[in-house]
Amino acid sequence: MADSWVNSAEILGSDLPLELSGTGNRRAVLMRALREAITSGRLAPGTRLPPYRSLAVDLGLARNTVADAYAELVAEGWLAARQGSGTRVAERAVPLSRTYRQRTRERTARPVHDLVQGKPDPSVFxxxxxxxxxxxxxxxxxxxxxxxxxxxxxxxxxxxxxxxxxxxxxxxxxxxxxxxxxxxxxxxxxxxxxxxxxxxxxxxxxxxxxxxxxxxxxxxxxxxxxxxxxxxxxxxxxxxxxxxxxxxxxxxxxxxxxxxxxxxxxxxxxxxxxxxxxxxxxxxxxxxxxxxxxxxxxxxxxxxxxxxxxxxxxxxxxxxxxxxxxxxxxxxxxxxxxxxxxxxxxxxxxxxxxxxGSYDRQVRRMRQRHRRRRDQLVAALERRAPHVRVSGIAAGLHAVLDLPRGTERSVVRAAAWQGLAVDGLSSYLHPAAVGAGARRDGLVVGYATPPEHGYEEALAALCRALPPE
The missing domain is CATH 3.40.640.10 (Type I PLP-dependent aspartate aminotransferase-like (Major domain))
Structure with a gap:
C-alpha cells in the first residue's frame, strides 16, 4: 500500500502527520499507524480523533474500514468512545497485552527521576x-x-x-x-x-x-x-x-x-x-x-x-x-x-x-545548594553502596561512580527499570579511544536537576540499580 500522509492540522488541530505504510489489509495498516502515533506521543491522551467518515475520505478508505479499526482499538484499550464526545485517545492508552520490549521502551521514555548531568534545576532561577x-x-x-x-x-x-x-x-x-x-x-x-x-x-x-x-x-x-x-x-x-x-x-x-x-x-x-x-x-x-x-x-x-x-x-x-x-x-x-x-x-x-552583584550572589547560592546535593549523594552511597567508588566531586554538578568492568550497560538498564535517567560513562568516550585501553565502566550522575522533594527518592532509585558488592 502506498504511503499516505494526512495533515493533522486539518483533523487534529496540531501539526502532526499520520502516516500509513507497510503491508497487510487496510484496516491493519491504519490500526498500526494509530498505535504508533499514540505510543510515540504524537497523539496524546485525550486527543480527539476525526469522525471515521472524515478520516475515511481523507485517506481514501472505506468508511467501514475506519469504523472497524476504531472499534478494535477501543476494545484493545488504545481509544475511548463516548456518545456525544467522539473517539479519543484513552487517558491511559495501554494495550491489554504488551511485549517486554514495549514495556522497556515506555519506562525508559518517561523517567520518574532525572540524574542526567548538565541540567540545572529550573525552579531555582x-x-x-x-x-x-x-x-x-x-x-x-x-x-x-x-x-x-x-x-x-x-x-x-x-x-x-x-x-x-x-x-x-x-x-x-x-x-x-x-x-x-x-x-x-x-x-x-x-x-x-x-x-x-x-x-x-x-x-x-x-x-x-x-x-x-x-x-x-x-x-x-x-x-x-x-x-x-x-x-x-x-x-x-x-x-x-x-x-x-x-x-x-x-x-x-x-x-x-x-x-x-x-x-x-x-x-x-x-x-x-x-x-x-x-x-x-x-x-x-x-x-x-x-x-x-x-x-x-x-x-x-x-x-x-x-x-x-x-x-x-x-x-x-x-x-x-x-x-x-x-x-x-x-x-x-x-x-x-x-x-x-x-x-x-x-x-x-x-x-x-x-x-x-546579583550574579555573584546567585553563584554562591547555587554553590551551596550543589554542595549539599553532592554531600547527600556521597552519604547515600556510603549507607547503601559503600563498595562503589565516587570521584570527580570537588567541583561541578556531577559525580562519576566507578563500576566493575563489564557491568555498566546492565546498571544503566537497571536504572531505567527504577524510573531513573542516568548516563553511562562510556557514552562520553571518543570512538577512536575505545581500543586504547581507555574505557572505564561507570555512571555519570548529575545532582543538580531533581527538585528538592524528589531528590532522596532519586538517590534511593540509583542505589537500588547499583550492583551488589
Missing amino acids: PRTAWLASARRALDRAPHDAFGPGDPHGRAELREALTAYLARVRGVRTSPERIVLCSGAAHGLRLLADVVGGPWAVEAYGLPFHRELLAGHGVRTRPVAVDEHGARIGELGRGERAVLLTPAHQFPTGGPLHPERRAAAVDWARATGGLVVEDDYDGEFRYDRQPVGAVQGLDPEHVVLLGSVSKSLSPTLRIGWMVLPERLVDGVLAAKGEREQWSSATEQLTLADFVGS
Whole structure:
C-alpha cells in the first residue's frame, strides 16, 4: 500500500502527520499507524480523533474500514468512545497485552527521576533579581539597543564580563576581545569555521561537541585522560587546536595539573596552535581552592568559552568567547553582519545582573545548594553502596561512580527499570579511544536537576540499580 500522509492540522488541530505504510489489509495498516502515533506521543491522551467518515475520505478508505479499526482499538484499550464526545485517545492508552520490549521502551521514555548531568534545576532561577535587573536595563537602554544587533555583542555586557572574569577566573582581556555568542556550542561552531582542523580533544568529553566539529569538517583525535587531566604530552604538531576542560575535566572530574596547563600553552606557542578552554562549570568548586583559567597564562594562544547555562539557565542563550586579538575579526566575520543569536535586552539585563552583584550572589547560592546535593549523594552511597567508588566531586554538578568492568550497560538498564535517567560513562568516550585501553565502566550522575522533594527518592532509585558488592 502506498504511503499516505494526512495533515493533522486539518483533523487534529496540531501539526502532526499520520502516516500509513507497510503491508497487510487496510484496516491493519491504519490500526498500526494509530498505535504508533499514540505510543510515540504524537497523539496524546485525550486527543480527539476525526469522525471515521472524515478520516475515511481523507485517506481514501472505506468508511467501514475506519469504523472497524476504531472499534478494535477501543476494545484493545488504545481509544475511548463516548456518545456525544467522539473517539479519543484513552487517558491511559495501554494495550491489554504488551511485549517486554514495549514495556522497556515506555519506562525508559518517561523517567520518574532525572540524574542526567548538565541540567540545572529550573525552579531555582532567580526570578525576582532577574526581573529587577531587566527593569533597570530597559529603563537605561539606549535607543540603538532596539535596532539591528552588533555581532560583537552589547558593549555593556562585554565590559561587565571583562571585570567579572578578571576577578573570578583570572582572565586577562579587554571588552574588544570578547565576542558574545549563544553558548559554548555556538562558539565552537565559529571557531571551527575560522581555525579549521584537525583538533585534539580529550578522550572523554561531550559527544555533541565532537559531532558539532565533525559537522563543520573538523576531524578530532582523542588525547588520553588520567587523574591529572588530559595528557598534554600526547599533543602533536598536526592539530590546529586542542579542546580542554581544565577547571574540571568533563566528565571524569579533577582540574588539569599545573604542569600540564603550562605544557598546553607551550605546545600552542611552539606549533602556532590554539588552546580552546571550555570553562563549563569553573565557578562551582567545593573542596578546593579556586583554579584560574588557563587563558590567564597566555591570552594570545588561548580561547576561553563560557556561558550562563549552568549558573542561570540554558534558555537565556548567552555565552562568550574571550579571544586572542588575531581571531576577533575572523570570528566576527563568521558570525555575520548582525546579531542573530541572543537578545540585546537579555544581554543588557545580564550586564546589570553581573554589575549589581546579583550574579555573584546567585553563584554562591547555587554553590551551596550543589554542595549539599553532592554531600547527600556521597552519604547515600556510603549507607547503601559503600563498595562503589565516587570521584570527580570537588567541583561541578556531577559525580562519576566507578563500576566493575563489564557491568555498566546492565546498571544503566537497571536504572531505567527504577524510573531513573542516568548516563553511562562510556557514552562520553571518543570512538577512536575505545581500543586504547581507555574505557572505564561507570555512571555519570548529575545532582543538580531533581527538585528538592524528589531528590532522596532519586538517590534511593540509583542505589537500588547499583550492583551488589
